[in-house]
Amino acid sequence: DAKTTQPNSMESNEEEPVHLPCNHSTISGTDYIHWYRQLPSQGPEYVIHGLTSNVNNRMASLAIAEDRKSSTLILHRATLRDAAVYYCILRSGGAQKLVFGQGTRLTINP
Amino acid sequence: DAGITQSPRHKVTETGTPVTLRCHQTENHRYMYWYRQDPGHGLRLIHYSYGVKDTDKGEVSDGYSVSRSKTEDFLLTLESATSSQTSVYFCAISDARVVAGSYEQYFGPGTRLTVT
Numbered sequence: 001d002a003k004t005t006q007p008n009s010m011e012s013n014e015e016e017p018v019h020l021p022c023n024h025s026t027i028s029g030t031d032y033i034h035w036y037r038q039l040p041s042q043g044p045e046y047v048i049h050g051l052t053s054n055v056n057n058r059m060a061s062l063a064i065a066e067d068r069k070s071s072t073l074i075l076h077r078a079t080l081r082d083a084a085v086y087y088c089i090l091r092s093g094g095a096q097k098l099v100f101g102q103g104t105r106l107t108i109n110p
Numbered sequence: 111d112a113g114i115t116q117s118p119r120h121k122v123t124e125t126g127t128p129v130t131l132r133c134h135q136t137e138n139h140r141y142m143y144w145y146r147q148d149p150g151h152g153l154r155l156i157h158y159s160y161g162v163k164d165t166d167k168g169e170v171s172d173g174y175s176v177s178r179s180k181t182e183d184f185l186l187t188l189e190s191a192t193s194s195q196t197s198v199y200f201c202a203i204s205d206a207r208v209v210a211g212s213y214e215q216y217f218g219p220g221t222r223l224t225v226t
Contacts, residue, residue, distance in 0.1 A: 036215075041220075042217075042219065042220075043200045043202070043217030043218055043219060043220055044153065044200075044202075044215075044217050045216075045217065046214045046215065046216070049214075087152060091213065096141055096158065096160065096204065096213060097143075097155055097158065097168065098155070098215060099155070099169075100145075100152030100153040100154070101152050102150075102151070102152055103152055
């Protein structure tokens with residue numbers, strides 16, 4: 001499974017945008033980029049995924065570099081509830097398994 | 111929220127005893143997974159199932175077995191629990207339908223297992 005690299009922690013303020021980076025320099029052409037987050041004392045939850053083009057949904061946006069070697073999860077207006085560990089995961093096309101790394105612990109200041 | 115329940119939610123057991131954790135879903139999803147999460151670590155896949163009676167190993171399967179006799183239930187068994195199996199265990203499900211490469215996984219609330 002291709003590896004991802006994320007900062008261990010980040011901090012931001014409430015109501016400000018947050019950009020969470022992920023490097024995946026060994027990504028292959030069939031790897032999808034997935035983001036999950038885990039709120040305290042809960043199981044992970046799906047945030048967003050993409051292959052080549054930027055993606056938007058109600059929770060976040062995913063910006064994918066043109067060479068696909070990095071991506072950024074964007075929370076447009078952070079709330080206290082967005083404080084969580086965010087995982088960037090590569091999933092091979094057709095594969096069911098996800099391989100979780102250490103993730104980025106996001107702290108939101110009021 | 112996806113209909114996934116795990117039982118028990120908390121369990122304390124002694125080294126050497128057998129333990130079975132249950133994951134139950136009401137979504138009729140084909141795939142089911144068992145993960146463990148330890149302090150300072152991300153989730154690690156133990157076993158997964160791609161259909162009734164169809165299972166496969168994940169990255170940390172030693173010491174664990176699974177069974178899936180019906181779509182809605184996926185059981186994780188520790189035949190002889192050890193202290194190294196103290197962890198939080200999460201079950202997840204996903205659908206076979208591919209929606210633009212999603213294979214989105216939905217996770218249960220977790221079971222905290224302590225082996226003394």
